[in-house]
Amino acid sequence: MVELKIKFLKWSAGLPVAMLNEETAKTNGIHAKDRIFLKTSSGFQYSTIVDTVKDLVGKNEIAVSFELKEQLNLKLDQKVRISLAPPLKTTQYIKNKLLGKELSAKEIDEIIKDVVMNSMSEAEIGFFVAAMYKNGMTSEETVDLTRAIYENGNKLSFKERTIVDKHCIGGIPGNRTSPIVVSICTAAGLIMPKSSSRAITSAAGTADVIETVADVEFKKEEMKKIIQDTGGCIVWGGGFGMVTADAKIIQIEKVLNLDPQAQMLASVFSKKLAMGSHFILIDIPYGKTAKVPTLEKAKELKRKFELLGRKFNKKLIVVITDGSQPVGNGIGPALELKDVVNVLDPKKNGPGDLQTKAVFLAGQLLELTNKAKKGCGEKLALEILQSGKAFEKFKQIIKRQNGNLNRLEHTSKFKQDIISDKSGKVSEFDNKSLAFIARLAGCPSDKFTGIYLYRHLGDRIEKGQPLLTLYSESRTRLDDAIECYNSKKPILIN
Amino acid sequence: MVELKIKFLKWSAGLPVAMLNEETAKTNGIHAKDRIFLKTSSGFQYSTIVDTVKDLVGKNEIAVSFELKEQLNLKLDQKVRISLAPPLKTTQYIKNKLLGKELSAKEIDEIIKDVVMNSMSEAEIGFFVAAMYKNGMTSEETVDLTRAIYENGNKLSFKERTIVDKHCIGGIPGNRTSPIVVSICTAAGLIMPKSSSRAITSAAGTADVIETVADVEFKKEEMKKIIQDTGGCIVWGGGFGMVTADAKIIQIEKVLNLDPQAQMLASVFSKKLAMGSHFILIDIPYGKTAKVPTLEKAKELKRKFELLGRKFNKKLIVVITDGSQPVGNGIGPALELKDVVNVLDPKKNGPGDLQTKAVFLAGQLLELTNKAKKGCGEKLALEILQSGKAFEKFKQIIKRQNGNLNRLEHTSKFKQDIISDKSGKVSEFDNKSLAFIARLAGCPSDKFTGIYLYRHLGDRIEKGQPLLTLYSESRTRLDDAIECYNSKKPILIN
Numbered sequence: 009m010v011e012l013k014i015k016f017l018k019w020s021a022g023l024p025v026a027m028l029n030e031e032t033a034k035t036n037g038i039h040a041k042d043r044i045f046l047k048t049s050s051g052f053q054y055s056t057i058v059d060t061v062k063d064l065v066g067k068n069e070i071a072v073s074f075e076l077k078e079q080l081n082l083k084l085d086q087k088v089r090i091s092l093a094p095p096l097k098t099t100q101y102i103k104n105k106l107l108g109k110e111l112s113a114k115e116i117d118e119i120i121k122d123v124v125m126n127s128m129s130e131a132e133i134g135f136f137v138a139a140m141y142k143n144g145m146t147s148e149e150t151v152d153l154t155r156a157i158y159e160n161g162n163k164l165s166f167k168e169r170t171i172v173d174k175h176c177i178g179g180i181p182g183n184r185t186s187p188i189v190v191s192i193c194t195a196a197g198l199i200m201p202k203s204s205s206r207a208i209t210s211a212a213g214t215a216d217v218i219e220t221v222a223d224v225e226f227k228k229e230e231m232k233k234i235i236q237d238t239g240g241c242i243v244w245g246g247g248f249g250m251v252t253a254d255a256k257i258i259q260i261e262k263v264l265n266l267d268p269q270a271q272m273l274a275s276v277f278s279k280k281l282a283m284g285s286h287f288i289l290i291d292i293p294y295g296k297t298a299k300v301p302t303l304e305k306a307k308e309l310k311r312k313f314e315l316l317g318r319k320f321n322k323k324l325i326v327v328i329t330d331g332s333q334p335v336g337n338g339i340g341p342a343l344e345l346k347d348v349v350n351v352l353d354p355k356k357n358g359p360g361d362l363q364t365k366a367v368f369l370a371g372q373l374l375e376l377t378n379k380a381k382k383g384c385g386e387k388l389a390l391e392i393l394q395s396g397k398a399f400e401k402f403k404q405i406i407k408r409q410n411g412n413l414n415r416l417e418h419t420s421k422f423k424q425d426i427i428s429d430k431s432g433k434v435s436e437f438d439n440k441s442l443a444f445i446a447r448l449a450g451c452p453s454d455k456f457t458g459i460y461l462y463r464h465l466g467d468r469i470e471k472g473q474p475l476l477t478l479y480s481e482s483r484t485r486l487d488d489a490i491e492c493y494n495s496k497k498p499i500l501i502n
Numbered sequence: 503m504v505e506l507k508i509k510f511l512k513w514s515a516g517l518p519v520a521m522l523n524e525e526t527a528k529t530n531g532i533h534a535k536d537r538i539f540l541k542t543s544s545g546f547q548y549s550t551i552v553d554t555v556k557d558l559v560g561k562n563e564i565a566v567s568f569e570l571k572e573q574l575n576l577k578l579d580q581k582v583r584i585s586l587a588p589p590l591k592t593t594q595y596i597k598n599k600l601l602g603k604e605l606s607a608k609e610i611d612e613i614i615k616d617v618v619m620n621s622m623s624e625a626e627i628g629f630f631v632a633a634m635y636k637n638g639m640t641s642e643e644t645v646d647l648t649r650a651i652y653e654n655g656n657k658l659s660f661k662e663r664t665i666v667d668k669h670c671i672g673g674i675p676g677n678r679t680s681p682i683v684v685s686i687c688t689a690a691g692l693i694m695p696k697s698s699s700r701a702i703t704s705a706a707g708t709a710d711v712i713e714t715v716a717d718v719e720f721k722k723e724e725m726k727k728i729i730q731d732t733g734g735c736i737v738w739g740g741g742f743g744m745v746t747a748d749a750k751i752i753q754i755e756k757v758l759n760l761d762p763q764a765q766m767l768a769s770v771f772s773k774k775l776a777m778g779s780h781f782i783l784i785d786i787p788y789g790k791t792a793k794v795p796t797l798e799k800a801k802e803l804k805r806k807f808e809l810l811g812r813k814f815n816k817k818l819i820v821v822i823t824d825g826s827q828p829v830g831n832g833i834g835p836a837l838e839l840k841d842v843v844n845v846l847d848p849k850k851n852g853p854g855d856l857q858t859k860a861v862f863l864a865g866q867l868l869e870l871t872n873k874a875k876k877g878c879g880e881k882l883a884l885e886i887l888q889s890g891k892a893f894e895k896f897k898q899i900i901k902r903q904n905g906n907l908n909r910l911e912h913t914s915k916f917k918q919d920i921i922s923d924k925s926g927k928v929s930e931f932d933n934k935s936l937a938f939i940a941r942l943a944g945c946p947s948d949k950f951t952g953i954y955l956y957r958h959l960g961d962r963i964e965k966g967q968p969l970l971t972l973y974s975e976s977r978t979r980l981d982d983a984i985e986c987y988n989s990k991k992p993i994l995i996n
Contacts, residue, residue, distance in 0.1 A: 037701075037947035041753045057757065092941075095759040103760065106636050131757045134625030138632040142600050207531075259535045263551065263625045265589040266597065453531040 120156035145270030173285035179299030188366035194239035203245035211446035222411020293331030336362035340458015441498035639764030667779035673793030682860035688733035697739035705940035716905020787825030830856035834952015935992035
């Protein structure tokens with residue numbers, strides 16, 4: 009056991025690490041990637057992985073990453089003692105799971121605590137993801153995982169009882185119903201704190217879309233004030249340390265290209281719990297190139313969500329929707345937001361399919377909360393939309409999020425039409441390729457880039473008519489997107 | 503795609519990472535842990551994982567770890583372009599393996615290449631380890647893994663034909679036969695380049711033991727010269743980039759506390775291949791608290807080694823030995839080396855069990871290489887040992903490794919006898935606990951610490967007689983070791 013002085017690394021790798029000088033490590037029989045105990049004079053003991061460096065850290069020092077500093081509230085030059093630590097207890101649980109054993113609620117809670125406390129290395133989190141992927145999780149494990157992620161994260165709480173939320177499984181380009189649903193529901197007097205994601209493989213997440221004109225990252229208290237003032241918000245879910253474990257696990261899932269279903273369910277549901285929602289709508293679009301490929305799989309997922317709803321005593325409704333083509337015309341942050349505004353603004357004409365779907369979803373929530381009688385939710389939603397009250401609510405929320413809709417008055421530098429090379433009916437969309445092409449054009453970081461569609465399934469097109477327009481801020485990116493479009497041919501005309 | 507200037511991090515984490523400024527990452531739609539392509543102006547393209555930092559890296563810079571710099575031969579301020587990269591192809595192979603599919607030779611080779619090229623993150627290597635652990639590897643996969651690790655590493659080659667090597671599966675405290683076997687075999691005219699390991703969970707590896715009096719880390723060319731001059735060497739196997747993949751995989755196995763058998767077999771055998779050995783002896787000690795717990799498991803492992811021997815066309819002999827108790831009296835680097843010297847020096851009396859085992863093993867190699875007739879190997883080995891020729895060889899090798907046996911003239915600062923609290927016969931040893939107690943006392947870093955045993959299995963002891971002595975450089979550590987001894991009671995007397 010040796011006493012060392014704390015030094016900080018201006019370095020944030022998403023996971024905590026301590027670094028020792030190679031000589032200090034050697035003298036103490038410690039190797040890179042060993043697990044060590046770090047003990048403070050007050051007796052606190054923490055287990056972390058150690059790396060070794062030649063000359064960034066002195067021989068009497070230990071450098072800690074930003075995460076470790078925050079976690080343990082360490083001070084510069086503070087003295088700590090280190091010693092070799094045994095492997096994490098939770099590694100054994102994960103090993104058992106990999107070999108087919110069911111995990112207990114307590115074991116799952118300990119695993120998630122190790123993830124949240126930053127005790128686990130990437131390799132260990134990857135091990136957990138692999139074990140979940142290989143053997144699946146029982147309903148009970150899924151419930152326990154959801155609870156563990158929720159309970160070991162940050163929570164919002166409201167005095168009001170009627171908190172509503174919605175979530176879409178995703179995978180459908182342009183499917184930007186959330187801002188419309190939030191506007192209608194809050195205009196109807198419901199509380200709807202919408203935490204949204206950023207794009208991972210899609211052209212845009214709702215957070216990216218709203219960010220085109222407003223802020224989406226707020227501290228917990230700021231967000232609560234916005235909700236108090238307006239009844240809702242549309243913010244980025246990662247902004248206030250909600251469900252920390254989930255964010256870390258998703259990072260590793262991306263690296264391994266694995267997406268165990270139990271983790272997806274727990275990820276979605278723990279966020280709804282953290283937002284304090286009592287009434288939850290889940291939208292599962294299915295289609296050949298959607299995330300959920302078949303109706304059967306959609307129904308299976310629906311049952312699992314319903315089970316979580318019962319277990320956590322939430323009023324939950326799951327709708328299965330058509331995921332065979334993009335929703336709305338725009339694909340990309342600003343292009344989608346323009347569709348949204350055109351639907352919300354009674355003076356304008358937005359895409360009919362986007363309006364229909366948003367009104368349907370909002371109607372479901374109005375019925376679920378008894379704001380409308382069974383069968384009358386859609387009618388009420390449409391009334392609120394057409395009255396302009398939803399648009400007023402939307403503008404109010406955008407303003408409170410330091411936003412300004414005038415920022416939408418812009419188009420990207422370069423654009424090019426894709427012209428249909430034959431006459432016929434549009435018969436198929438490849439959602440995944442369209443998202444990929446929009447990303448090549450610059451989505452989601454170049455806000456005004458993406459795709460604008462002129463046709464949907466079943467629409468007739470004549471040879472020489474424009475099928476869509478590609479938007480980009482760079483000629484090279486535009487050319488890349490065009491080239492990819494021509495090779496993938498993601499829209500079939502027959 | 504954006505052009506950035508190369509900056510170096512004085513940082514070696516064992517795996518390569520590139521780091522971007524958070525803003526640069528955001529502008530390019532890149533998130534921490536994303537996989538990116540790094541393209542040089544010459545058209546070379548390399549896929550790596552990226553982290554993001556606030557202020558260690560400028561907005562027009564990309565910082566690369568030491569490993570990445572070396573790997574790609576990057577220059578300071580060199581311009582590179584980056585773009586998002588797809589997941590590694592090999593992740594899909596690993597996923598298939600996890601789900602029960604067999605890996606082809608080509609797939610295994612690509613996985614190992616990704617490991618060696620530092621393309622894989624820790625999470626991905628962990629994923630591979632988990633998949634091997636869960637489903638095991640067929641004989642064919644094990645052979646392919648061995649070949650891939652060997653072929654993607656550094657190799658030694660000699661003109662001489664009679665290169666011999668030995669390896670012990672380990673887990674037996676004090677079992678330091680290698681220096682004696684090397685001395686006898688080289689004295690008999692064989693070439694024996696012995697690459698040894700450092701302790702991971704044991705009190706000492708052969709490299710730690712020799713390091714008490716000599717250097718054990720050499721470059722490839724230095725090592726070849728030592729072998730040319732003396733016929734042998736006893737060095738650390740990690741010193742010259744031999745079987746790089748193996749070292750990286752073992753690091754992650756340590757973190758996950760997993761030890762898939764195929765990886766162990768490939769790890770041992772690829773090192774023997776890399777050393778250019780034609781005659782190989784494998785020692786598998788088994789016993790309740792050894793690494794291999796039963797005779798049945800030892801026989802199974804023997805068959806697998808024999809298969810590797812046939813596949814790679816090596817003369818191989820596998821011996822199964824008693825692993826129920828420590829070999830020799832000392833446990834710890836210097837204490838074990840003293841036993842070794844006492845066996846080698848004809849003027850001294852070393853532990854009989856260590857001498858018997860070393861002579862047996864050397865005899866096997868002498869027979870395998872036709873230096874001795876079948877049945878006469880042990881006799882020849884003992885003659886060489888008793889003649890003092892083996893000791894001369896040992897001193898010669900130590901001298902060429904910049905060593906001096908006088909450095910053994912030292913004892914640790916603190917020591918304490920453990921006194922038997924009853925009379926009877928020694929009936930059982932707990933090898934794992936003894937290793938752990940020696941580590942608490944300071945092994946392997948404090949070279950002169952550890953345990954010295956006065957009794958072996960079946961020996962009689964009277965109440966009040968010393969059973970062993972504990973050595974340590976610190977009073978606290980000695981007390982920790984004594985406390986642990988008293989709670990674990992690793993030696994049974996009946």
